[in-house]
Amino acid sequence: MKISYECGACFLRQTREAMDLATDDDDLKMEIMNDVFKFLSQTFKKGTNSNKIGSYIHNLIKEKTGCYDPYINEKKLGNEIALKYLPTAQKILDDDDSLENRVKIAIVGNILDFGAFTLDDDIESFIKDSLQKDLTIKDIENFENSLNKHDEVLYLVDNTGEIVFDKLLLSKIKEYGINITIAVKSFPILNDACMEDAIAAGLDEYGEIVEIGAGTVGYVDSEISDEFREIFNRHEFIISKGMGNYEGLTEIDLSNKDIYFLLCAKCGTISRDIGVNLHDMLLLNK
Template sequence: MKISYECGPCFLRQAKEAMDLSTDDEMLKMEIMEEIFKFLNDNFKLGANSNSTGSKMHNMIKQKTCCRDPYYREKIEGNEIALKYLPDVKKILEEDDSLENYVKIAIIGNILDFGAFTLDDDIEGVIKESLEKDLVIKDIEEFEESLKTNDKVLYLVDNTGEIVFDKLLLSKIKEYDLDITIAVKSEPILNDACMKEALEAGLDKYGEIVEIGAGTVGYVDSEISEEFREIFNNHKFIISKGMGNYEGLTEINLDDKELFFLLCAKCNTISKDIGVNLHDMLLFKK
């Protein structure tokens, strides 16, 4: 997806957040912010790729602060809080174990920023409220047809915390007797899931976990490894979680794929691009 004017403030907000998590050195943060302004001045323009621009900015911060994983603590907390609420979510699904409900749960995981919640917050209430909402785009019949007619699927995960809820959908997919390959980032970026977090959440119980060969915001086709490109090319059926992967995958021609996006439209740029309202929950085939 291409940059919109609204991406500018978002880049700066993310830059401040990443720097504050990386270092307490105020002078260093000032120097880095000056470089970010220069970088955006050269690269923030009509037609630029949002994922690639954001990835370069975050990697600049990591390099300058010598902090490989600014969101390390947030990722641990996200998984821990999500795991605490997993039994409650399972009880909800026992009452209605439809495929649509499992899809909704996975999308609700995308809505919740688990790192921002405490154990006192009413996460269960948010989950139940979200389950009562309809998917605004609901290609559930096409999705189930792909589950029935393919023998393998590539599942691109998004954030920590969220991946705990992905486990439930992965368990449902297993009922269709598919071989599942789960793709994670190779290097830390934001609070995206890497191999360590995926293993800690227990995703390896549902399929083989592979790395994409890069640490990018979402999927950036030019940055993935040749090993992952072979895996990607060998899968006809692909499930993409979250906005970052949507931004990247819509930049390339994938007409030969059965590609399904599961996400919540959490920003105006993406909601306008898809043609939905802010905060709508979506399951749709590209």
């Protein structure tokens, strides 16, 4: 997906937040902010891919500060929030254990995204309210047909916290007799899930966990490893969680893929690209 004018302010907000988490050195923050300004002055142009810009900025901050995982505490907070609301999600399933509800709960987990929300946002309220909402786009019939049709699926996870809710959908997918491959980031970026996060959440119970070979914001095709490219190319059926993966995957040819995007539209750029309202939740077969 290409950037819009709104992305500029978002990149700068993320820069400030990541720096504040990574270091207390104000002089270093000034230096990094100047570097980001210079980078954006050269790259922030119509037609530029959003994932590549975001990935560069976050990796620059890690390199300059020496802080390998600035969002480590936020990732723990995300898991705590998810575990707090897991019984609420389970109660919904006790009342109506439908595939649609499993999908909706997995999408509600996508709200736990410190790249889209500020650290001061009341994320718990967003989750509680969203559990009561319906999906704006719900290609649920196509999704179930795909579950019945395919023998294997590649599941691209997004954030920590969110992966706790993913387990409820992964367990349902297992009932269809499908082999699941779960893809995580190789290196920390924002609050995205890495191997240790996925194992700690118990995702290895549902399938093989593999790394994409990169620490990028979402999926950046030019950065993935050769090993993961083979895995990606082999799978026809793909489930993609979150905005970052949507932004990156819609930049490449998916004509031979049966792909579903599960996300909450948390910014105006994404909302307009898909044609939905802000904070709408969707299961989109694209």
